[in-house]
Amino acid sequence: MNLPFFRRGALIPLLSLFSLLVVLASCTDSRHLWLVGSPDDKKELRILMGMLDSRSSTSLERFAALREISSIMLRQKEYGRLATFLTDIADRRPNDPYDAWYIFSAAWCYDSEGAEPIASLYYERVVKDYPDLEVDGKSIHYQSLLRLISTVRSPERRIAFFTTLITRFQDQVDMGRMLFLLGKEYEKVGDWSKAIETYARFLPLYSSQIPGYPDAFSYARNIVDFYNSPKDWAYEDLNVLVAKIEDALDTSSPVKLMNLRAKVNFFAMSWHQDEGDANSQVLFDFAPLMTGGRVSHADALDPSSNTREAYLKTWGWSDRIGTWYLYFRKINFPADPEIHGRWEWAGIYFGEKMQ
Numbered sequence: 001m002n003l004p005f006f007r008r009g010a011l012i013p014l015l016s017l018f019s020l021l022v023v024l025a026s027c028t029d030s031r032h033l034w035l036v037g038s039p040d041d042k043k044e045l046r047i048l049m050g051m052l053d054s055r056s057s058t059s060l061e062r063f064a065a066l067r068e069i070s071s072i073m074l075r076q077k078e079y080g081r082l083a084t085f086l087t088d089i090a091d092r093r094p095n096d097p098y099d100a101w102y103i104f105s106a107a108w109c110y111d112s113e114g115a116e117p118i119a120s121l122y123y124e125r126v127v128k129d130y131p132d133l134e135v136d137g138k139s140i141h142y143q144s145l146l147r148l149i150s151t152v153r154s155p156e157r158r159i160a161f162f163t164t165l166i167t168r169f170q171d172q173v174d175m176g177r178m179l180f181l182l183g184k185e186y187e188k189v190g191d192w193s194k195a196i197e198t199y200a201r202f203l204p205l206y207s208s209q210i211p212g213y214p215d216a217f218s219y220a221r222n223i224v225d226f227y228n229s230p231k232d233w234a235y236e237d238l239n240v241l242v243a244k245i246e247d248a249l250d251t252s253s254p255v256k257l258m259n260l261r262a263k264v265n266f267f268a269m270s271w272h273q274d275e276g277d278a279n280s281q282v283l284f285d286f287a288p289l290m291t292g293g294r295v296s297h298a299d300a301l302d303p304s305s306n307t308r309e310a311y312l313k314t315w316g317w318s319d320r321i322g323t324w325y326l327y328f329r330k331i332n333f334p335a336d337p338e339i340h341g342r343w344e345w346a347g348i349y350f351g352e353k354m355q
Contacts, residue, residue, distance in 0.1 A: 041072050052089070063098040070105060083109035087122075100130035100140045107147070116151040123148050127164070142169050149181075155188040176205035180216050192335030196227050225264045227335060233262050234331055234342040238310060241343050242301065245326065249295050249314065254286035260345055267347035271354045284348075289317050302353065310343075311353065325349040 035042040035049075048065045051057050057065070066089065073082040083106040090102040107122030123144040132141040145165045152158055162182040165173060179202035186195035199220035210216040235241040241260070248256035261284070268284055295316040302311035302325065310328040317324055327347045333340050 041076070045069060045072055059096055059098060062096070063101070066098075066102065079109040079113045082106070097131075098133065100126050100133040101135055103130065104140050104144055107144070111147065111151070120148055120151045123151075139169070139172075142172060145169075155185045159185045159189070174208065176202055176207050177210050179205060180210055180213065180220060183220065190334065196224060196335060200224050222265050223335075226333060229264045231331075231336070231339050233260060234339055234344050236342050238328060238343040241328065241345060242310075242312060245312070245345065246297055249297050252290055252294055254290050257286045258284075262344045262346050265346065268350070269347070270350050291318050304353070311349075313353070321350045323350075323352055325353055 035045050048069050051065045052062055066086070070082060070086070073085070086102040086106040086109075090096070090099045090106075093099065096102075103122055104126045107119045107126065110116075110119035110122065126144045127141050127148075130140075132139055134140070142165070145161050148161045149158060149165070152161065159182065162178060162185060166175065166178050166182065179198050183195045183198035183202060186192070186198060202220050203217070203224065206217045206220075213219070245257065245260055248254075248260060266284065295314055297315075298313040302313055305311055305328075308330045312326040312328070313323065314326060315323045325348070326345060327349055328343055329346045331339055331342050331344055
């Protein structure tokens with residue numbers, strides 16, 4: 001993690017030799033606790049600390065001094081010492097216009113030590129308790145929200161951070177990515193109406209791959225399409241569904257088959273393909289494939305079938321691959337408790353079943 005807000009050399013040109021002597025004389029004895037590094041570093045820190053204690057220093061001069069101090073202490077990897085120093089400054093100067101930076105920088109120090117839970121408390125404090133501040137063209141609130149999203153594990157809190165980021169910084173974020181990730185958080189807390197609403201907003205804004213979710217677009221589209229569909233092809237009893245399909249095959253009725261298949265996310269592919277492959281999602285017409293004679297089916301489901309998935313072997317299709325396995329699965333859709341757990345004819349696998 002690289003923090004862009006620390007840099008050297010911002011202060012010294014502002015001070016005359018006379019000013020340096022004044023602030024050096026005003027440095028209090030308590031400041032020796034923060035003097036670290038080489039003799040030259042300690043000398044510079046003593047001068048900078050003296051400026052902090054000088055009543056004649058403006059808030060901008062104190063801010064410049066603190067950036068220099070932070071750079072020196074970070075070079076010495078004094079993360080804990082610097083975090084304590086910065087929070088002390090902010091607590092003693094509650095109306096300082098740069099307090100947000102001091103607390104943010106303290107949070108970054110804890111982050112650097114691997115203390116993410118403590119860091120997140122300080123990042124959240126920045127967003128909730130201090131006005132936003134731009135340093136080097138970067139918003140402190142924006143940077144804090146990004147770190148909170150990266151470190152906090154609670155989906156409820158992450159929802160709040162995503163929502164704030166999307167609302168306040170819509171011109172700076174990848175809106176598609178943010179909306180998809182927000183939708184995932186709504187799923188985690190079981191708020192399916194919000195999840196689906198968020199996925200619907202995400203779809204037209206999708207523009208690039210989302211790390212960790214290579215199938216983000218198809219995932220969200222399938223959920224939204226399924227939610228908006230009548231779902232009248234779902235059956236509570238698998239045996240009833242299979243019996244109806246067997247009847248359609250026995251009577252060579254492509255119309256009956258079309259009515260029984262899933263109307264959303266239905267796939268037709270070889271055993272080697274992936275269901276998410278765009279080529280597997282097709283508008284399927286059974287009529288031209290049932291003209292060569294009656295299609296036959298096994299008397300029972302394939303032995304590999306289980307309580308969540310099932311296969312029915314069929315053959316005799318007028319196609320170069322005559323053997324098809326019809327694939328059934330239980331619907332996983334908690335957004336609709338009446339549909340969740342029912343069976344659907346979800347797709348077709350071409351060719352002999354892989355062992």
